[in-house]
Amino acid sequence: MKFWTARRRDHLAGYLFIAPQLVGTVVFVLVPLALVAWYSLHEWNVLADEFTFVGGDNYRQLADDPNLPKVLAATGLFSAGLLVLNLTLALLLAVLLNQKLRGTVVFRTLFFSPVVVSMIAWTIVWGFLLQDNGGVNGLLNSVGVHGPNWLRGEGTAMVSVIVVQVVKNVGLNMVLFLAALQGVPAGLYEAAKLDGASAWRSFRSITLPMISPTILLTSIITVVGSLQVFAQIAVLTQGGPGTSTTVLVYYLYQQAFQFHHFGYGATLSLVLFVIVLILTTVQWQMRKRWVFHES
Known part of the structure; x- marks a missing residue:
């Protein structure tokens, strides 16, 4: 019997096509994840070149860490604020720029x-712009308005960081929404107009359902990106004042690279991975309830 049948050749071609992605996933995702899990069971003193197995000590430290609830609260506040402001502003801009106007x-x-x-x-x-004299x-x-020191106030530091991030990345979601809006059939709006539907009713009953897959995509991208924020915190506030802007990634950096607790830093990395995995899974499962064509 001939070994290289047409079916087997097709299978081989398929495996060869996915091989680069598969190798990249194994080398750059699965292997690092396994190493982080292994490091979380050890304490690594780089200066003394000591790599000591400590078992579950890092996880017990995680459970007893008094700063962790504050860090998780700051992370949740940043993610929620960024998600709401970014998607709302991006959709508003996309709707305005989808009009056939000059400029x-x-x-x-x-x-x-x-x-x-x-x-x-x-x-x-x-x-520089957000400094007291900026x-x-x-x-x-x-x-005639006296502004606060935006990056040093307990109530303004987190808001400032969120606004800076929103202004930086709102254009990406805007472009995605704009592409989705341009893919909505014009005939649907014409039929709604003939039925006497208002502009708001057309937006709520036609536009939002038709672009709901893009809303799902942008929400996942925005949430995952918000949980990985680092540079903005490191440059603008260094986690302050106090711990009001110390998000999980920055806290991980402090523990691993400032305090040289690499084992505990690896444990925090696993916490971040689990949070991202849970939130992404929840968003993906909820698509059946509100994403068009998924019900």
Whole structure:
């Protein structure tokens, strides 16, 4: 019997096509994840070149860490604020720029341009603008308003970081929403208009259901990205004032690279992985309830 049948050749071709992705997943995802799990069972003193097995000590430290609830609360606040503001503003801009008006191409470029700017450069500039004597307070003083020290106030530091991140990345979601809006059949709006539907009813009953797959995509991207925020915190607030802006990734960095608790840092990395996995899974499962064509 001939070994290389057409079926086997097709299977081999399929495996060869997915081999680069499969190898990349194993080398850059599964192997590092296994190493992080292994490191979490050890304490690694780099200066003394000691790698000691400690079993579940790092996990017991995790359960007893008094700062962890504050860190998780700050992480949740940042993620929720970023998700709501980013998606709302991106959808609003996409709807406005989807109109057939003069100058929309210029505004699309203007709103998208921050996406391609270096994150560090963007954050440094905003750090100067948000200082007590920075450009934002200078603008407020010109109209008779005395602004706070945005990055040093308990109530304004987190809001400032969220706004900086929203302005930086809102253009990406805007472009995704704009592409989705342009894919909605115009005949649906014409039929709704003939039936006497208002603009808001058309938006709620036609636009939102039709672009719901894109809303799902952007929400997953935004949530996962918000849980990995680091540069903005490191440059703008260094986790302060106090621990009000110390999100999980920055706390992980502090434990591993500032305090040299690499084993505990690896444990926090696993916590971050589990949180991302749970949130992504929940969002994906909820798609059947509100994403068009998924019910």
